[in-house]
Amino acid sequence: MTIHLQKELSKIKKSILTLGAMVEDRVRLAALAIETRDAELAKRVVNSDHEVDEMEVDIEEECLKILALYQPVAVDLRFLIAVIKINSDLESIGDQAVNIAQRVAIIAKQKKYSFVFDYSVMAQKSQEMLKKSLDALVNLDLDLAFRVLVMDDAVDLIQRQAYDEIKAAMANANADSHGYLINLLLVSRHLERLADYATNIAEEVIYLIEGEIVRHTKI
Amino acid sequence: MEQEYKITSKNLDFYYGSVKALQSISLNFQLHQATALIGPSGCGKSTFLRCLNRMNDLIPGIRVEGEICMDGENIYKPSVDVVRLRSRIGMVFQKPNPFPKTIFENVAYGLKVNGVKDKNLIAERVEKSLRSGALWDEVKDRLHDSALSLSGGQQQRLCIARALAVEPEVLLMDEPCSALDPIATQKIEELIHELKDKYTIIIVTHNMQQAARVSDVTAFFYMGKLIEAGETDTMFTRPRLKTTEDYITGRFG
Numbered sequence: 001m002t003i004h005l006q007k008e009l010s011k012i013k014k015s016i017l018t019l020g021a022m023v024e025d026r027v028r029l030a031a032l033a034i035e036t037r038d039a040e041l042a043k044r045v046v047n048s049d050h051e052v053d054e055m056e057v058d059i060e061e062e063c064l065k066i067l068a069l070y071q072p073v074a075v076d077l078r079f080l081i082a083v084i085k086i087n088s089d090l091e092s093i094g095d096q097a098v099n100i101a102q103r104v105a106i107i108a109k110q111k112k113y114s115f116v117f118d119y120s121v122m123a124q125k126s127q128e129m130l131k132k133s134l135d136a137l138v139n140l141d142l143d144l145a146f147r148v149l150v151m152d153d154a155v156d157l158i159q160r161q162a163y164d165e166i167k168a169a170m171a172n173a174n175a176d177s178h179g180y181l182i183n184l185l186l187v188s189r190h191l192e193r194l195a196d197y198a199t200n201i202a203e204e205v206i207y208l209i210e211g212e213i214v215r216h217t218k219i
Numbered sequence: 220m221e222q223e224y225k226i227t228s229k230n231l232d233f234y235y236g237s238v239k240a241l242q243s244i245s246l247n248f249q250l251h252q253a254t255a256l257i258g259p260s261g262c263g264k265s266t267f268l269r270c271l272n273r274m275n276d277l278i279p280g281i282r283v284e285g286e287i288c289m290d291g292e293n294i295y296k297p298s299v300d301v302v303r304l305r306s307r308i309g310m311v312f313q314k315p316n317p318f319p320k321t322i323f324e325n326v327a328y329g330l331k332v333n334g335v336k337d338k339n340l341i342a343e344r345v346e347k348s349l350r351s352g353a354l355w356d357e358v359k360d361r362l363h364d365s366a367l368s369l370s371g372g373q374q375q376r377l378c379i380a381r382a383l384a385v386e387p388e389v390l391l392m393d394e395p396c397s398a399l400d401p402i403a404t405q406k407i408e409e410l411i412h413e414l415k416d417k418y419t420i421i422i423v424t425h426n427m428q429q430a431a432r433v434s435d436v437t438a439f440f441y442m443g444k445l446i447e448a449g450e451t452d453t454m455f456t457r458p459r460l461k462t463t464e465d466y467i468t469g470r471f472g
Contacts, residue, residue: 002468002469002470005469071428072468073427073431073455073456073467073468074455074456074457074458074463074464074467074468075464075468076468077455077456078456078457210457211456211457212457
């Protein structure tokens with residue numbers, strides 16, 4: 001029975017890493033779409049989200065099945081609980097990639113830009129957080145997971161900068177570019193949420209390794 | 220919460236002849252709590268359980284060192300009356316072992332042995348014990364049928380009722396559900412929850428989920444040693460030691 005459980009758990013691990021790679025790819029495309037204002041690319045992200053959704057449901061069902069059949073304890077239990085939560089975080093990150101893509105689709109329609117905010121650093125940092133949180137999961141690397149938590153501050157800071165600069169730009173802009181600016185601002189919100197979900201993943205990895213819930217605590 | 224220990228074991232060594240079966244076991248049992256003893260076969264958990272009411276005394280060639288105290292008094296002192304001790308520390312075994320007598324007589328047996336003659340008192344105590352054993356409703360109309368006519372699960376609850384009839388303070392259970400089906404097991408587990416309010420319970424079980432469900436404290440034995448003991452919640456979510464984790468997750472051997 002134990003061998004069966006271990007087999008099931010390694011299958012789940014493979015699946016969650018596949019989903020992670022899938023979501024990372026969506027985020028990379030969304031970030032590229034912001035940079036290039038490529039509406040076609042944005043559309044691709046939006047249209048492929050169902051793949052992420054379907055995989056999330058499959059993984060959750062697998063986890064529930066294992067819980068019911070094997071009633072795992074200790075590290076196995078923590079692993080499954082962490083996977084259930086990371087699964088949902090990854091799906092939310094996929095949604096944020098879609099949100100970004102939808103903003104890009106609107107932004108791309110704007111003929112002339114009254115103001116531009118460079119999101120490349122914020123997008124790169126968010127992607128790095130996601131990558132590191134998944135690496136921490138693969139290697140059960142506690143240090144790396146903690147480093148992800150610290151990185152979130154830098155992303156939050158850029159979001160505030162985006163807010164200040166876009167607000168100032170809005171004061172000087174014509175009414176017809178307000179819609180564009182609001183969409184531009186929303187990109188920062190989506191990236192910030194994306195980084196938050198990456199933080200959640202890192203917190204789950206810490207729980208998995210340490211058995212301590214570190215959410216809502218100051219690191 | 221202040222801890223009040225019913226039984227304490229300190230540096231307990233136990234030998235079957237020259238074989239040391241228990242090595243320096245120090246473990247305390249809190250009043251009105253259920254403690255589960257877990258570990259692979261031959262780890263010493265049942266031997267330890269039987270030390271707690273001196274059931275091992277019956278085996279030739281055994282030797283006990285260290286001490287076990289109940290309410291602060293060493294139960295291995297020469298002056299201790301072992302029969303009296305065992306009425307204070309009741310025991311339920313792996314296989315239901317009712318006497319080939321009626322249901323009523325099974326429960327009344329301990330009282331009679333202890334010299335109780337008052338028939339009303341006996342009848343009262345039999346009912347009370349059968350109620351505590353969660354069996355009364357099922358047998359109240361057939362108290363004078365043979366105990367052997369009961370199902371396995373009922374027989375085990377009868378044995379629990381029989382143990383309770385002499386009003387023990389501690390109840391030792393040696394794999395009480397291993398011969399029972401899931402429904403009978405569930406009834407016994409519910410019973411353990413209820414009995415905890417009045418008795419201090421120590422249960423040996425091979426069923427990890429059962430240990431997790433019924434106990435407040437879990438103690439893990441391995442090769443005659445107490446490896447780790449702690450609150451059951453913690454033991455089953457994040458045990459301190461790798462050996463414990465390997466055992467409860469089935470990564471042993």
